[in-house]
């Protein structure tokens with residue numbers, strides 16, 4: 001059953017909004033840039049929540065504006081964008097976005113439109129957009145309200161942040177380290193779904209505000225522990241991704257405490273599907289794939305699994321011993337390693353990148369469930385490979401913290 005969304009917007013407002021979508025899309029980049037400048041000038045306290053630039057998926061900052069434009073385009077049938085809203089709402093929930101943030105975003109988005117579009121954004125246009133934004137924001141707020149309620153109703157669930165102690169810290173490769181986490185309090189904490197992530201709120205000495213970073217949970221759910229596996233990113237001044245990962249690697253040790261949000265995300269494994277499962281990862285993108293692999297061997301012990309991992313070489317290849325152990329123990333788990341910069345001593349199945357010819361030579365058929373995660377170039381390449389292999393859209397699953405079009409177009 002499709003949920004209908006009643007906007008209550010008059011015809012004139014809807015016509016104006018639809019008529020202005022093309023110009024907003026054309027100049028969307030400029031508007032988004034101006035929007036963030038204004039937002040941080042007017043509300044510096046929101047930098048921790050919204051300043052995700054360069055972090056993990058880079059394009060996250062554009063996601064909100066893009067969704068607003070998509071919503072405007074479908075203003076007559078807002079239910080069209082509900083799947084997109086849901087995906088973003090998961091991320092918002094993980095970042096603790098609240099209803100009171102929406103008017104602030106709306107005000108600065110409209111100011112940015114005015115600044116960038118000048119005369120093209122006359123009073124009628126801005127008035128229509130103001131009304132439309134209110135409706136669109138309402139759809140997000142309602143969706144997120146349900147999710148927060150769900151978190152409260154879940155056994156052990158919580159909203160906002162909760163302190164977890166690091167019960168173990170394990171180096172997985174030259175650049176990736178795992179942190180095993182348990183709540184500081186003795187209360188239960190929820191079982192997540194493989195593929196979900198948490199947000200860490202890091203208060204770092206000398207930083208003007210806290211930093212929020214999302215990390216996929218990397219072990220099987222239901223083991224009484226959360227585990228994240230973090231790549232130490234370059235600590236360059238223009239790379240905010242490095243701030244939190246370096247802090248975690250250098251300053252947070254066994255016995256330390258981190259504040260995290262409850263598991264969230266809709267890039268999750270369908271465990272009712274019994275067809276072969278193909279998990280493809282690049283670099284630290286293996287974290288959700290490891291959770292899916294570990295979970296499947298427990299929950300669906302008969303299921304055929306193809307676990308394909310691409311990394312530069314063995315020095316940065318995390319969890320290779322564990323994967324080898326699983327593949328040796330379970331005949332139906334087929335593990336492959338691809339290195340683009342191997343050393344003479346490295347063992348691998350393919351040198352270079354995962355390409356179409358090689359990928360299709362190791363797979364039995366395109367009738368399988370495919371999940372992939374990794375750097376953006378890798379994701380685009382995998383998406384193209386799977387489309388060329390005629391994999392059905394419903395079987396192509398990936399997570400990208402930005403507009404999906406960055407991968408699919």
Ligand SMILES: NC(=O)C1=CN([C@@H]2O[C@H](COP(=O)(O)OP(=O)(O)OC[C@H]3O[C@@H](n4cnc5c(N)ncnc54)[C@H](O)[C@@H]3O)[C@@H](O)[C@H]2O)C=CC1
Pocket residue numbers: 055056057197216231281282283284285286287288310311312313338339340352353354373374375376377378381399400401
């Ligand atoms: N849940 C999620 O969405 C998660 C996403 N990630 C993302 O995964 C990425 C992993 O980054 P790194 O470890 O730095 O990876 P990396 O830069 O070391 O690359 C890993 C491998 O990906 C392959 N690759 C890279 N570019 C490619 C291209 N254009 N075509 C085909 N293959 C290519 C290569 O084999 C390379 O060795 C990060 O961008 C991170 O944001 C990581 C963890 C979880």
